[in-house]
Amino acid sequence: MENAVQSLDGGGVFCEPCALAIGIFDAVHKGHQHVLNAAKDFAAKNGAKAFVLTFYPHPSKVLGGEKAGGCPLIYPADVRAELLLDFGMDGVFFKDFTPEFASKTPEEFFGFLMEKFPNLKCVATGENFRFGVRASADVKVLKELAGGSGVETISVCGVLDGGNFVSSTRLRKALQDGDMQSFYEMSGRNYFCRGRVEGGRKLGRTIGFPTLNLKAFGECKPKFGVYASRLQNLDTKEIFCGVSNVGVNPTVGECAPVLETNTFDFPDFGEGANIKVELLKFLRGEKKFASINDLKAQIAVDKENANKFFRVCGC
Template identity: 35%
Template sequence: MWTTSSLTNALTPTVVALGNFDGIHQGHQQVILPVLNDDPQIRSTVVSFSPHPKEFFTGQPRKLLTPRSEKAFQLSAIGVEQLVLLPFNRELAALTPQQFVEEILVNHLQARRVSVGQDFRFGCKRSGTATDLQAIAAKSEIAVTIVPLLTFQGERISSSAIREALQEGNLQGANRMLGRSYSLVGEVVQGQQVGRTIGFPTANLQLPPEKFIPKQGVYGVRVSGVGIDRKLGVMNIGNRPTVNGTKQTIEVHLLNWSGDLYGQMLTVELEQFIRPEQKFASLDDLKAQIKADCETARTMWLPVS
């Protein structure tokens, strides 16, 4: 998939889905679906923003469900051909709704069709609505599809709702809203190697700093990487209080597997929240609990897809 932050490098003409799309959850997918097409001459394109507008206006770093590389991967998996990440700056924020349509959609992207969610807002001070976009774009003969909001258990599916579920350890709810398992993608780096001294070697994951980390605790997971295809494992997110840890780590133990993973990129799909992190009286107690966690992971229902 072609990814660019420069409008001059965008492949045109396009059909465009507009939005922030952090998470590429089921609601986002409904917005993207109308721009997937079989015409090789027209690029199915997602137009998003970097940094997130809320980060730009507040000046506070924003943790993302899908950092740039993950967003590109998820979009490619559903058939999007191009990701255009508009640099969100003062110039872009100052554009009126009319200017946004004319400069971005018409002049640069040569958009033929646009899809947005019902709650989409754009232009200076978020003054433009989805229906405004529809009216303005019609003057340039660009059709705009407005997609109704998608709900889960009576509540709107949103990136914020997914973050809240992940913070609470409600992995089932988060994954239902996402339409897939929440995943962590990172490089295996050197750790303190405490796990191997008690018989449970772990891969210590280093994630992008902007990645949203769910509730601390132990998870049943599926792990993929070079030579590893969704292998069952147990992951701990936490400070490792039993060994006087002071820094949060993310460590994965693969069941019935051994090998050298240093330097590899792993994708860890979170399938089940097993328990919160806790401090044990001794390493023997910790070892017994990890053994029990592994048995829980082996016996619980973990979907293959």
């Protein structure tokens, strides 16, 4: 396929034999990976492609969840697509989740799949997957509808962590609590933010702690505060250990949320560089200091605490 990430809202029809994993897949956690593996295994055994059908925005934004504001997504849609492709999926298809789409009956939903993927061989979901108007249909209905068209269904059992199902909701909570270890355990990778370095107020260098700044967060932000972090230049692949602050800089006048990283070795790249920052361990909450000098003294302590973390855990 020429372009591995496509919209299902154009007129396109995708005729290759395929297994389709269906869901939101925010953060592509271990439960999601179980579903994706089922699609990949089926595809490998049956000479088919392993595709993903995912939705944007989160259905709760349209249907009114999380006190009507909808679920805040952990990663932007482009990062979600990248994670799915990195996992080995052959293609990712985004469908606009609109009120009209949400009101499709289960039969219409399945009809839509067959229209867009006329050579559909298999649908893979979790056993708790629901679809159709008011989430009225479950995997049993999916099996009946699919069977009528000779399409196989696989509904994988839930993946647990610490006795509870892994879910994007638990990942959001871990992120908002600064519990980076749980985030890692449930998703299989560190939380990260990636994008182009943006200019700041250039104040950091005047206080002895220059920072590389990223603003490309998902909707769900990590707990504001200081983290031991790892920064990678995605063009050169160089890796630097450092200390990051996520927040709004209350000491120097509030700004829009930003992830600022001070690396232990000063890299020779800056604004415009394509970087990825992983948040490894939460060290303390963001604070409003009485003076810039107090902030400076605290950042020196933060660097030492991050260093202690790296001495034990490595970079």
